[in-house]
Amino acid sequence: MRVLLVPEVYRRSDLSANGTVTDTLAWVGDWLERNASLHVYWLLPPREMADYTAADVHADRERVTLLEAEPYGADLEPTAMFTEDGYSEAELRAIERDIRDPGAYVDIVVDGRRAGRRTLIKWLLEGTDQWAAHVRPFDLVANVHDLQAPRKYRYCSYRNEYQGRLALCEAAFADGIWFTAPVDARAFREHADEILREDVLETALEQSVEIGSPLLFDRFEESYADRPQWLHVAGSLWDKKQAGTVLDIGALLYDRFGIQTLLTSVEEIPTEYATLEWVEAHPNADRETYERALERGDLAICASEYETLARTWFEGAASGQVLLLRDEPWVYDCVPEDYPLVAPLEDLESLAVAAVERWADAVAANRALVAHLERVRAPERVGERTYEDLRRRVDAKAAQYALEGGDAGRDVVSLVVDALAGVDEDRVALDAALERTRTVAESSGDADPEPVAGVDVIYALRALGWHDLGDSGTPTFARRTESRSGTAR
Numbered sequence: 001m002r003v004l005l006v007p008e009v010y011r012r013s014d015l016s017a018n019g020t021v022t023d024t025l026a027w028v029g030d031w032l033e034r035n036a037s038l039h040v041y042w043l044l045p046p047r048e049m050a051d052y053t054a055a056d057v058h059a060d061r062e063r064v065t066l067l068e069a070e071p072y073g074a075d076l077e078p079t080a081m082f083t084e085d086g087y088s089e090a091e092l093r094a095i096e097r098d099i100r101d102p103g104a105y106v107d108i109v110v111d112g113r114r115a116g117r118r119t120l121i122k123w124l125l126e127g128t129d130q131w132a133a134h135v136r137p138f139d140l141v142a143n144v145h146d147l148q149a150p151r152k153y154r155y156c157s158y159r160n161e162y163q164g165r166l167a168l169c170e171a172a173f174a175d176g177i178w179f180t181a182p183v184d185a186r187a188f189r190e191h192a193d194e195i196l197r198e199d200v201l202e203t204a205l206e207q208s209v210e211i212g213s214p215l216l217f218d219r220f221e222e223s224y225a226d227r228p229q230w231l232h233v234a235g236s237l238w239d240k241k242q243a244g245t246v247l248d249i250g251a252l253l254y255d256r257f258g259i260q261t262l263l264t265s266v267e268e269i270p271t272e273y274a275t276l277e278w279v280e281a282h283p284n285a286d287r288e289t290y291e292r293a294l295e296r297g298d299l300a301i302c303a304s305e306y307e308t309l310a311r312t313w314f315e316g317a318a319s320g321q322v323l324l325l326r327d328e329p330w331v332y333d334c335v336p337e338d339y340p341l342v343a344p345l346e347d348l349e350s351l352a353v354a355a356v357e358r359w360a361d362a363v364a365a366n367r368a369l370v371a372h373l374e375r376v377r378a379p380e381r382v383g384e385r386t387y388e389d390l391r392r393r394v395d396a397k398a399a400q401y402a403l404e405g406g407d408a409g410r411d412v413v414s415l416v417v418d419a420l421a422g423v424d425e426d427r428v429a430l431d432a433a434l435e436r437t438r439t440v441a442e443s444s445g446d447a448d449p450e451p452v453a454g455v456d457v458i459y460a461l462r463a464l465g466w467h468d469l470g471d472s473g474t475p476t477f478a479r480r481t482e483s484r485s486g487t488a489r
Helices: 019-034 089-100 117-125 161-172 182-192 198-206 243-257 287-296 312-318 329-333 345-357 359-376 379-401 410-419 430-442 454-463
Strands: 002-006 039-044 064-068 108-111 139-144 176-179 208-210 230-234 260-264 279-282 299-302 322-326 427-429 466-468 476-479
Touching: 002 019, 019 039, 019 379, 039 089, 064 089, 089 117, 108 117, 108 379, 117 139, 139 161, 161 182, 161 198, 176 182, 176 379, 182 198, 182 208, 182 329, 198 208, 208 379, 230 243, 230 287, 230 312, 243 260, 243 299, 243 345, 260 287, 299 312, 299 345, 312 322, 312 359, 322 345, 322 359, 345 359, 379 410, 379 454, 410 430, 410 454, 427 430, 430 454, 430 476, 454 466
Parallel strands: 002 039, 002 108, 039 064, 108 139, 139 176, 176 208, 230 260, 230 299, 260 279, 299 322
Antiparallel strands: 427 476, 466 476
């Protein structure tokens, strides 16, 4: 199985600051353990642009290929306007160089960009002879990690109803949808129902999976102070997060209990926050600075209006920061209904005071929350959901080429049997297998032989007991007797 991953990189100068990439990294790590023949292609900004190494994205392994290319709109401001859609010429050339030219292929594309994938689909279809194939050469899955529902773009300078509706349609017309958060799956049904026929909407939802967002709990040490000394305010300072409200609470906690505020952000920190006497500010904080703050912090407050399975606050909770949450629907996608440290925005201040005054009870509640998170946001759970959908999609196509009961691909299987009759080795390069098959088809004596599509040969090889070794460059297929550990496809 071969998968092309295109996460949205919304912070292009620091790959590690993108929750989309962190999620995708967890999938890849899990998939590589589950399937010893799976190959992953990453389409990412160049390492020098996004400050990462090949090892950071598992690309130091043979079965992971890094496609580095300057993204669409790289030189334009604001960059956030261009990270969610569109493909640059450099990205298309990278796909051509590292997938098409070596004679490789992809079974599934997981695209995390909201729109603009029409160009990607056309580029990937080029050269597949898809018009002659018995099945689609690849499935395209839309990873909806942050659905642009109307409430999310009402303060945005460059989004309106048009972009929101387009994102709904692009997701609905994909071959499948991976919703990172259940709240977005619910919002998709609500808003897509306004513009799509019922049968189209139901088909899209039937082909969707709510995958969740993994937290890497082994990176954090859950330890608690005897009494709280630091409120940790972390992450971006976007309006929806209500940083001013949180810092007002911080001022109260300092006045009443002497609790100081540790402020870490991937952005510049406004002077009115950074210069407060009770604030220790770390603007443009790197991962190391953030992780030190996780160790130091005792309290965290999420006042955000909306999120999709947020990460920063829950990493704080997993590090022993007692987490207080604004009562919003998205919270309950990963927080128990009876979690006591949830309150409306206007009551967060009194909740914070109560948590400090009854610190032992607050710590006990946070411990229970972390135990719940370890179940619902476990990396292996998300890995299983995503991998099973990949496998289901490949298996559904493979069934059409089965030696018994196969339908559309039966004739191609017969051609491949004849093509490999003279192959004594236990391995064959895909390009050689394709050339042999086409030669057999052309020498059949038919005046107008049927063309042979590459995807048909790939599935015919699988039906005959050959599997892709998952190597880089030109794919190599091996007889099943040579299968390594793990599931082979």
